[in-house]
Amino acid sequence: MAILVYIENTDGGLKKSAFEAAAYAKAIADQKGDTLVALSIGDVADAELQKLGKYGVTKVLNASQANLKQFVNKAYAAIIAAAAKQEQASVVVLSNSFSGKGLAPRVAAKLDAGLADGAISLPSWNGNDMEVKKTAFSNKAFATEIISSPVKVISLSPNAYELKESPASAEIVPFTADVNANDLSVVLKEIVRATDKISLPEAEIVVSAGRGLKGPENWAMVEELADVLGAATACSKPVSDAGWRPHSEHVGQTGIVVSPNLYIAIGISGAIQHLAGVSSSKTIVVINKDPEAPFFKVADYGIVGDAFEVVPKLTEAIRNLKNN
Amino acid sequence: MKILVCISNVPDTTSKITFTNDNTVFNTAGIQYIINPYDEIALAKAVELAEGGKGTVTVINVGDAATEPTIRKALAIGADDAVRVNAQPRDAWFVANQIANYAKGQGFDLILTGRESIDYNGAQVAALLGELLDLPSVSIAKKLVIEGNEANIDREIEGGKEVLSVSLPVVVGTAEGVAEPKIPNMRGIMGARSKPLQVVEPIEVPVLASIARYESPAARGAVKLVDDVDQLVQLLHGEAKVI
Numbered sequence: 001m002a003i004l005v006y007i008e009n010t011d012g013g014l015k016k017s018a019f020e021a022a023a024y025a026k027a028i029a030d031q032k033g034d035t036l037v038a039l040s041i042g043d044v045a046d047a048e049l050q051k052l053g054k055y056g057v058t059k060v061l062n063a064s065q066a067n068l069k070q071f072v073n074k075a076y077a078a079i080i081a082a083a084a085k086q087e088q089a090s091v092v093v094l095s096n097s098f099s100g101k102g103l104a105p106r107v108a109a110k111l112d113a114g115l116a117d118g119a120i121s122l123p124s125w126n127g128n129d130m131e132v133k134k135t136a137f138s139n140k141a142f143a144t145e146i147i148s149s150p151v152k153v154i155s156l157s158p159n160a161y162e163l164k165e166s167p168a169s170a171e172i173v174p175f176t177a178d179v180n181a182n183d184l185s186v187v188l189k190e191i192v193r194a195t196d197k198i199s200l201p202e203a204e205i206v207v208s209a210g211r212g213l214k215g216p217e218n219w220a221m222v223e224e225l226a227d228v229l230g231a232a233t234a235c236s237k238p239v240s241d242a243g244w245r246p247h248s249e250h251v252g253q254t255g256i257v258v259s260p261n262l263y264i265a266i267g268i269s270g271a272i273q274h275l276a277g278v279s280s281s282k283t284i285v286v287i288n289k290d291p292e293a294p295f296f297k298v299a300d301y302g303i304v305g306d307a308f309e310v311v312p313k314l315t316e317a318i319r320n321l322k323n324n
Numbered sequence: 325m326k327i328l329v330c331i332s333n334v335p336d337t338t339s340k341i342t343f344t345n346d347n348t349v350f351n352t353a354g355i356q357y358i359i360n361p362y363d364e365i366a367l368a369k370a371v372e373l374a375e376g377g378k379g380t381v382t383v384i385n386v387g388d389a390a391t392e393p394t395i396r397k398a399l400a401i402g403a404d405d406a407v408r409v410n411a412q413p414r415d416a417w418f419v420a421n422q423i424a425n426y427a428k429g430q431g432f433d434l435i436l437t438g439r440e441s442i443d444y445n446g447a448q449v450a451a452l453l454g455e456l457l458d459l460p461s462v463s464i465a466k467k468l469v470i471e472g473n474e475a476n477i478d479r480e481i482e483g484g485k486e487v488l489s490v491s492l493p494v495v496v497g498t499a500e501g502v503a504e505p506k507i508p509n510m511r512g513i514m515g516a517r518s519k520p521l522q523v524v525e526p527i528e529v530p531v532l533a534s535i536a537r538y539e540s541p542a543a544r545g546a547v548k549l550v551d552d553v554d555q556l557v558q559l560l561h562g563e564a565k566v567i
């Protein structure tokens with residue numbers, strides 16, 4: 001038996017979430033005394049795949065055939081299921097990324113497997129049953145799910161599992177499987193990427209601002225703070241509803257859920273729907289001029305003050321820290 | 325165009341989430357239920373596409389009789405008819421099997437779900453429906469435009485989007501940007517009462533997973549209020565070690 005981890009790439013590069021999935025799958029393989037096999041689909045250079053060795057991957061199946069260069073969930077799911085069958089995988093691990101969300105349920109259905117979506121810690125085992133913790137109710141609670149099917153699929157939340165190294169050397173083996181033309185019916189016309197931006201769901205630091213900022217013209221100071229911190233920017237729902245910021249930045253119960261190491265909330269009141277999406281952040285800093293703002297109740301550190309005064313000073317202080 | 329919209333009945337977003345029976349059962353006492361906010365987007369898009377006799381909109385919900393107010397609201401917003409699969413929704417796998425069983429052979433051109441339900445949040449149903457019905461699916465769409473037999477879809481990805489096109493039929497999970505939720509008007513509300521709501525019995529679905537127990541997030545310690553930014557930077561650097 002084996003543990004199979006699907007390694008997602010972005011334009012041929014492996015991101016932190018891919019290594020997190022590999023390290024997590026390695027820990028499961030160690031729990032079970034099974035071997036770990038990774039699967040990459042698309043155009044990823046051998047040198048890039050070899051980086052997986054650092055996290056305990058000894059074998060990488062590389063499905064790089066021409067018709068698989070672009071992500072199509074239906075076709076990719078078929079390849080992952082084929083690899084899982086070939087390797088007799090008992091557990092298949094994927095990232096709970098935007099692509100992973102479209103992929104994991106399909107893989108699970110193909111393998112008659114139960115899916116633990118958005119796992120946030122390592123599973124435990126009770127005979128053949130696997131127990132794993134995930135978030136539920138839009139981050140307002142956690143659920144421990146029991147997967148009882150013979151094959152199990154887990155999608156791992158970004159930033160939930162600490163990267164552990166277990167150096168090995170990864171052998172890269174070509175993997176080909178038939179692709180049904182019907183599985184490739186979605187045509188990718190264009191990828192639009194804001195290359196200078198740090199991706200919000202995966203960011204380690206998030207600087208977020210709300211209606212307290214009064215208007216879109218005042219976001220320069222938010223971006224500057226994010227810049228010195230190497231952070232992603234986010235916002236509250238009314239801010240994106242008003243078109244001040246794109247919808248992709250809206251965090252909360254009905255937006256993106258984030259769990260960075262540091263979440264800085266500027267001029268956000270801390271409504272229950274907003275908190276749901278950010279409460280699993282490790283450290284929360286709140287800057288708000290109203291000492292009664294509910295956000296202070298769930299913050300680790302707070303400054304009661306006017307954002308227009310505090311934020312530029314904070315940026316300056318962090319810049320000084322970084323320069324010394 | 326024949327459109328199916330999957331709607332789930334979820335706790336209002338202001339709900340405090342608590343559990344009973346040793347944290348094994350979600351405490352529904354005092355909870356108000358609403359149409360899942362993302363499903364309102366799906367429904368608004370469907371109604372918009374069907375407007376002016378260009379199509380029909382069927383809504384489907386897997387739930388017990390208590391979900392009927394939510395279904396009637398969907399009819400008031402503009403769906404033509406509704407189906408309720410008479411069962412407690414056990415999990416996304418169960419729900420998707422019920423919906424696929426109803427939808428197969430009915431010739432839907434477009435099946436819409438929300439990107440995720442705000443209670444169990446699997447973001448699973450769209451992709452599962454795609455798999456069970458052997459259709460293409462896009463789980464998180466931020467734009468959906470139908471031109472003839474083609475769906476043009478912007479799919480959310482980390483830090484950007486993919487611009488996709490696919491022939492109908494297709495399953496799409498809708499997110500913000502696809503449409504603005506619609507509020508039912510008086511005529512809609514009156515009309516909803518006489519629109520058909522069919523109740524069908526569930527099929528059997530094998531159990532693959534179950535929830536053992538729940539937990540509420542640990543409370544944080546009291547906030548440390550600081551007077552100036554230098555102090556904050558020191559704490560973030562020295563104490564929290566996050567910068």
Ligand SMILES: Cc1cc2nc3c(=O)[nH]c(=O)nc-3n(C[C@H](O)[C@H](O)[C@H](O)COP(=O)(O)OP(=O)(O)OC[C@H]3O[C@@H](n4cnc5c(N)ncnc54)[C@H](O)[C@@H]3O)c2cc1C
Nearest residue numbers: 210211212236237252253254267268269273274289290307
């Ligand atoms: C179905 C539903 C779903 C929702 N989902 C979400 C969600 O996912 N995410 C989300 O964020 N919201 C969501 N909301 C909205 C939520 O209820 C709140 O309305 C929203 O979070 C408030 O945004 P805000 O804090 O930016 O604005 P406000 O509540 O207006 O707060 C602005 C804050 O800025 C402070 N402020 C003002 N001026 C300054 C200044 N100069 N310096 C410092 N501070 C200042 C004020 O004291 C205040 O606390 C949802 C609502 C509903 C009904």
Ligand SMILES: Nc1ncnc2c1ncn2[C@@H]1O[C@H](COP(=O)(O)O)[C@@H](O)[C@H]1O
Nearest residue numbers: 330332386437438440441446447448449
């Ligand atoms: N009980 C249900 N009945 C009908 N549709 C549902 C149900 N549960 C979930 N859905 C649909 O599936 C979408 C995704 O749900 P989930 O996979 O639970 O996150 C929701 O936005 C709904 O469109």
